[in-house]
Amino acid sequence: EIVMTQSPATLSVSPGERATLSCRASQSVSSNLAWYQQKPGQAPRLLIYGASTRATGIPARFSGSGSGTEFTLTISSLQSEDFAVYYCQQYNNWPPVTFGQGTKVEIK
């Protein structure tokens, strides 16, 4: 089973600033990686798939990069609605697909 490790666990950022979230895989997952946003009491929402392709309706301030074992989600200018928990998910080696433990982006 591939272990996904996200860092940091919590990221404190001021509105308007840039946020950079990391996700590391225990072995290569090629570009088979997705990112999700989850707000309290809500289901996860797909942001990025294929490591760098934005899902339908996702604002351009969200971008994904990386391949192999190292991935990054960047939010270029944080808006109030972006404060949430973010998860990465690999779908290269399965079963099972696996998720990271999440990074909470909070208001500084």
Add this chain to the structure above:
Amino acid sequence: QVQLQESGPGLVKPSETLSLTCTVSGGSISSYYWSWIRQPAGKGLEWIGRIYTSGSTNYNPSLKSRVTMSVDTSKNQFSLKLSSVTAADTAVYYCARDQGGAVAVSWFDPWGQGTLVTVSS
């Protein structure tokens, strides 16, 4: 657009079987893979397994011995059964559409709103 809604008992006794149904609206259930994913309170996400509209399934090896999934295309529904539950199975259970195909699970979109299942006597 496609919407998913989970339904089922919110409380299950230890050693019994958890049963949930996901109803798909706004589109056909056919020709897609459909997954179940769970999330214990304050924790991360765990993929349980998936089912195709033909009835073909793939399960998480860690849960495989206790999981059964089924599909009813006439009702646009698919279901999850998890047997011999313990407190460790207490979680919010989500259903989601798997954008993958026969040879690969992929990303999940959309998701249902989730339903909390508590295992307690």
